[in-house]
Amino acid sequence: MRILHTSDWHLGKNLEGFSRLEEQEQFLEELIEKIEENNIDLVIIAGDIYDNGNPPARAENLFYNALKRIAKGGKRAVLVIAGNHDNPERLVAASPLAYEHGVILLGTPKSCALTGSFGGFEIVEAGEGYVEISIGNEKAVIITLAYPSEKRLNELLTKDLEETERRRSYSERVGELFSKLSDKYREDTINLAVSHIFVAGGETTDSERPIQLGGSLTVDAEVLPEKAQYIALGHLHRPQRVKGAKTKAYYAGSPLQYSKSEIGYSKCAYIVEVKAEEEAKVEELFFRNYKPIEVWKCNGVEEAIERCRENSERNIWVYLEIKTDNYITQEQIKQMKELKKDIIEIHPVIEGMEESAVDYESFREKSMAELFKEFYLKERKVDPSNEVMDLFLNIVMEGEEMDEAKETEN
Numbered sequence: 001m002r003i004l005h006t007s008d009w010h011l012g013k014n015l016e017g018f019s020r021l022e023e024q025e026q027f028l029e030e031l032i033e034k035i036e037e038n039n040i041d042l043v044i045i046a047g048d049i050y051d052n053g054n055p056p057a058r059a060e061n062l063f064y065n066a067l068k069r070i071a072k073g074g075k076r077a078v079l080v081i082a083g084n085h086d087n088p089e090r091l092v093a094a095s096p097l098a099y100e101h102g103v104i105l106l107g108t109p110k111s112c113a114l115t116g117s118f119g120g121f122e123i124v125e126a127g128e129g130y131v132e133i134s135i136g137n138e139k140a141v142i143i144t145l146a147y148p149s150e151k152r153l154n155e156l157l158t159k160d161l162e163e164t165e166r167r168r169s170y171s172e173r174v175g176e177l178f179s180k181l182s183d184k185y186r187e188d189t190i191n192l193a194v195s196h197i198f199v200a201g202g203e204t205t206d207s208e209r210p211i212q213l214g215g216s217l218t219v220d221a222e223v224l225p226e227k228a229q230y231i232a233l234g235h236l237h238r239p240q241r242v243k244g245a246k247t248k249a250y251y252a253g254s255p256l257q258y259s260k261s262e263i264g265y266s267k268c269a270y271i272v273e274v275k276a277e278e279e280a281k282v283e284e285l286f287f288r289n290y291k292p293i294e295v296w297k298c299n300g301v302e303e304a305i306e307r308c309r310e311n312s313e314r315n316i317w318v319y320l321e322i323k324t325d326n327y328i329t330q331e332q333i334k335q336m337k338e339l340k341k342d343i344i345e346i347h348p349v350i351e352g353m354e355e356s357a358v359d360y361e362s363f364r365e366k367s368m369a370e371l372f373k374e375f376y377l378k379e380r381k382v383d384p385s386n387e388v389m390d391l392f393l394n395i396v397m398e399g400e401e402m403d404e405a406k407e408t409e410n
């Protein structure tokens, strides 16, 4: 059986307000092409399809269009689980239509696939947290643990576990579940697992939203189901093999660079070739970098402007760090942005800047506009634009009008 493991598409995700939908569309085109080229039987998408629970319509359209083309009316099996960014109910709402195409959408650890025959495969058996799929003369048992939030995990375990069991750590409980579900694995089946969890020791980036603040929802690598021949994970955005696991467990990572902390390596999916009772062969499938993120460190505004001019034709996202001993004016910013589109941020690194003592007395003599201008300059190292000034003053004026209105009411 040939499996493709991908995850963390985050369709609809922005980079500081700049849309990435065009790149996401390019990724899906490349993915569909590579799935065809590589004769993939089963595609596993390990969560975080969307960036949030209320994705833009175009993101949903991209997802459905991709699923339809990958599944080819049930010729190829597609299994999707929800990640911590997805709204599980919303993700699976399309199930009645998805099943027509042989696409399995699972929202929570409790979700259960439907059995049935499709063009190229059959769902032989299914229950909470597992599914058995038959493709050609091979069968695969897959443990399916969609993002197990604390609440969803408890719902699943409460039934047959004692109170003391429930008080055990998150990692122990997830391990308990994996071990219970591993009973479904057989010798004549290809044994797999898919989940969206944070395994301790994994390398993080700046674009994952922590699964829970404080990291209490961390799973130890030792509790991953050791009888699985391959474990397809989602959550971490850097592709990587899980260290310390007793079997082959991988994070496919996100297909796009979602932050500037992700620019030092290539993005990929994994192609897994596996037979019953044999070790899985895992191969990276690299994606193109559709629109790279670059960080430019420039010595002075002149150099930055020159660099913008030289690179004006390149399709990239730019973070500009400019070493300067002076403030960068609105004029200069305008010039850079006209020469180079898609500048995400201009960050002045000001040398020899001394913190001036706050002169509280002078506050009384200054207008609100003056105070705001000073504050903005101090924080952002540039003058506020006219738009920002107007917006700020409008808000202040609205506030004053409301205060006046209240006074007359009283």
Ligand SMILES: [Mn+2]
Pocket: 008, 010, 048, 083, 085, 208, 209, 235, 236
């Ligand atoms: Mn993610």
